[in-house]
Amino acid sequence: MIEYIPIDLRIHKSLLIDLNDEYLSWIANEVKKHYDIDLISLLGQSIRDYAKKSVEELTSYIPPEGVFYILKTKNMIVGMGACRKLNVNTGVVKRMYIKPDYRGKGFGKALLNQLLNKGKEFGCSRILLDTGLFMTAAQHVYRSAGFQERDLYPETEVPPELQPYWIYMETKLIN
Numbered sequence: 001m002i003e004y005i006p007i008d009l010r011i012h013k014s015l016l017i018d019l020n021d022e023y024l025s026w027i028a029n030e031v032k033k034h035y036d037i038d039l040i041s042l043l044g045q046s047i048r049d050y051a052k053k054s055v056e057e058l059t060s061y062i063p064p065e066g067v068f069y070i071l072k073t074k075n076m077i078v079g080m081g082a083c084r085k086l087n088v089n090t091g092v093v094k095r096m097y098i099k100p101d102y103r104g105k106g107f108g109k110a111l112l113n114q115l116l117n118k119g120k121e122f123g124c125s126r127i128l129l130d131t132g133l134f135m136t137a138a139q140h141v142y143r144s145a146g147f148q149e150r151d152l153y154p155e156t157e158v159p160p161e162l163q164p165y166w167i168y169m170e171t172k173l174i175n
Contacts, residue, residue, distance in 0.1 A: 004070075005069060006067055007061065009058065016070070017048075019070070020055055020095065021048050023080070023095065028047055035162075035165050058082070061084050065084060065122070066083060066122070067083055069114065078099055078107050079098035079107060080095055081111045083127070089123065090125075091122060109141050109145070112145050113145070115127075127147075129170075130153075130167065133165050146171040146172075148170060150170045152168050153170075
């Protein structure tokens with residue numbers, strides 16, 4: 001059984017910092033390996049410090065404007081993911097991450113479906129996301145859910161130096 005636990009920073013702050021640190025460290029390693037870009041230099045701070053800072057910004061992920069889940073099964077944390085509104089009819093999927101030991105087992109698909117359903121509840125008719133070129137498994141999950149590639153969207157949080165190495169996607173939600 002999969003549990004979708006909405007974050008409460010009073011309870012989950014330390015766990016979220018750890019998950020974001022793990023996620024961002026993985027991205028930093030992949031970006032260095034594939035593109036020879038040093039994400040730590042780009043961010044101007046350690047991954048851990050960036051994770052701590054970014055977790056503080058998650059307070060805006062509260063219904064009906066957004067939601068941020070910790071994904072759990074059999075008392076094990078397997079990942080995280082968020083959906084928040086960008087405007088009246090557009091949402092964005094953020095920080096979707098499944099721990100390596102749990103990939104390929106349907107958790108990503110289940111989490112994405114949960115986030116898309118929340119987007120519908122929030123009144124969104126379309127959802128955007130961005131993903132690294134090296135995130136091929138995630139791209140498969142997104143495409144199987146109806147996402148299609150699109151041009152970069154103005155609200156992306158991907159640093160300009162990484163934008164050429166990212167894919168931007170969109171899907172329409174049918175109510």
